[in-house]
Amino acid sequence: MTEQLESELRAALREHAAQVPAASIARLSHFDYHPRTRRLRQPLAIGALASAAGAAAIVISLSAGASNAFAGWTATPTAPLPGQLAGAQASCEASQSPIAGLPLTLTDTRGPFTFSVYANSNSSATCFKGPGLMSISANVASAALNVPAGQVLLSSSHRTDRGGHAFSLADGRTGPGVSGVTLSLDDGTNVRATVGGGWFVAWWPSGHEIKSAELTTPTGTVTQTFNLSPEIPCGTQRCASGTSESGSAGGSATSGLSR
C-alpha cells in the first residue's frame, strides 16, 4: 500500500505543480533582485524631524542605511509585467480590508511593487503590495472633496516592513488640469507619481518627507509646497483616517492630509 501511495503521491504532486502558470515563473524570473546601491543621505537633524511629529521616531530608526528590501524600486513608474496587476489585485482584494466595495482607480508599479488606490467620491483605500509585504490603509472624508484646479491634495504615511526598513507612501487627488506630479523629497530625491482618474500615487524606500510637488498643468509647471503635520484640515472638511496592516507589513507612522 505504501509503495502505491508513494507512486500516487508523486503523480499528484507533479500534476498539481503543473498548475503554476508559466507567466508567474516568467514574471519572477525577470524581477531585479540585486541590492540597491543608492546611498541615503545623512540622517535628518532632530529639529527638522520635529515638524514631522508622529513620523519622527520611526524615521530616525529607519534611515540608518540602504537595504535590499525594496530592490527593484525606481523613481519613475515602470510598466507592469504580465500578471503583476492581477496578482496584486487578487491579494489586496482577498484581504479583510476597507477596500471592499471601492472600485480600483489607479495602480502604480515600480519593479515588483504595486501601489493601488481604490476610491469613490469621499472614501479611499490604498493597497501596497511587494514581495512578502502588504500594507492597506484607508481615508474617509465626511463629504466629497473638491480640489482646486492646478493643485493636488496629498496624503502621506511612513511605514516599516518586518525587517524594519522604511518606506513611504503618498497618494492624493488631483485638481482639474493636473496631468503630471513629481514629488521632491527632503533629501533631494525626485519621485515621479503615477497620475490618472483624478488621483496620483507614488512611494519610495525611505522615511524621507515630501517638501514639494511639481505639477504639470495646461499653463505650465507649477510648484506646490507642503508642510506636513499629523492633524491637518482636509480641504474645507475634516478628514478621518485609519490604517490597517496585513501580510508582513510592520508598524506605521503617521497619515496626514495637506494642501
Add this chain to the structure above:
Amino acid sequence: MDQRRADFDSFVAHSTEALLRTAYLIVGDLPDAEDLVQDTLLKVAGRWSRVRRMEHPVAYARRILVNLALGGAARRGRRRRELTGEVLPDHGHEPGESDAIDAQDELMRALAALPTRQRTVLVLRYFLDLPEAEVAAAMKCSLGTVKSTASRGLARLEQTLRTTNDTRSIPT
C-alpha cells in the same frame, strides 16, 4: 554587466521554476508561493558573493525557501482558515452521491491538511525526489527526523484516504 551579476541572473533564470513549483506545493497558494520565492531570491541576492562559490547554490536557496515557508506557516495558516469557508467550502458527500471525486484531488486535499513540516518533507521527497540526506539538509534537521516525519505524513495520508473512501462507500 559584471560576471557576478551575470551569474546571479543565470541562477535566477534556472532556479525560479523549481523554487516556485516547490513553494506552491508547500504553501498551497500561488500569491503566497510567489512571495516566498521573491523573498528567497532577495536573500540569495544579498549573499550572492558567498553563495556563488557554493557547490550547489540551488540547495542553499531551497534551504532558505523551506526555512521561510516553515517560519511563515502560522501566519498563512491563520489566513487560510479565514478564507477556507469562502474558497473551498466543504459541502461533504452524501452517501451514494454519484459524482466522482478525482483521486488526485483527494490526495492533494489530504496533503494540504497535513502539518506544514510533514507536507514539506513529502514535497521535497516525492516531488523533487531528493534523497533523505538532502531533505534533512534543506530542513536543517537530522536524517532520523526526516524518516520519522515522512513516515508519519504518509501514514496520515493513508488514514485520511481510507476514511474518505469508507465514508463514500456507505450504502444508501
